[in-house]
Amino acid sequence: MASAIPQRKCVVCRQMYPRSQLVRLAAPIRGGRIIPNPQGKTGGKGYYICRNMNCVSKLRTDRKMRKVFAPRIDDETYDWLTQLAQETAATVASSAPPMPANQ
Numbered sequence: 001m002a003s004a005i006p007q008r009k010c011v012v013c014r015q016m017y018p019r020s021q022l023v024r025l026a027a028p029i030r031g032g033r034i035i036p037n038p039q040g041k042t043g044g045k046g047y048y049i050c051r052n053m054n055c056v057s058k059l060r061t062d063r064k065m066r067k068v069f070a071p072r073i074d075d076e077t078y079d080w081l082t083q084l085a086q087e088t089a090a091t092v093a094s095s096a097p098p099m100p101a102n103q
């Protein structure tokens with residue numbers, strides 16, 4: 001019997017993805033700040049976000065998301081998420097097959 005792949009939901013787009021495709025942010029019990037937690041070893045409440053640039057942007061700009069996350073996420077964490085999303089987009093774009101030429 002094959003083992004199940006752990007699934008998690010992006011807090012922004014609410015889509016389910018394999019845990020390996022998401023980035024984990026952690027809110028440790030003490031301290032209150034939400035910090036990057038890519039290895040998943042930090043305790044506390046975990047939030048997952050997909051590596052899609054739209055979700056990263058929406059996390060920072062959407063009114064509902066700002067109400068929940070803005071007081072607890074610093075600019076360095078937003079910058080880190082943005083850079084990660086850009087790197088992921090560049091990797092996907094470079095691995096895409098070339099478009100066929102018009103005949």
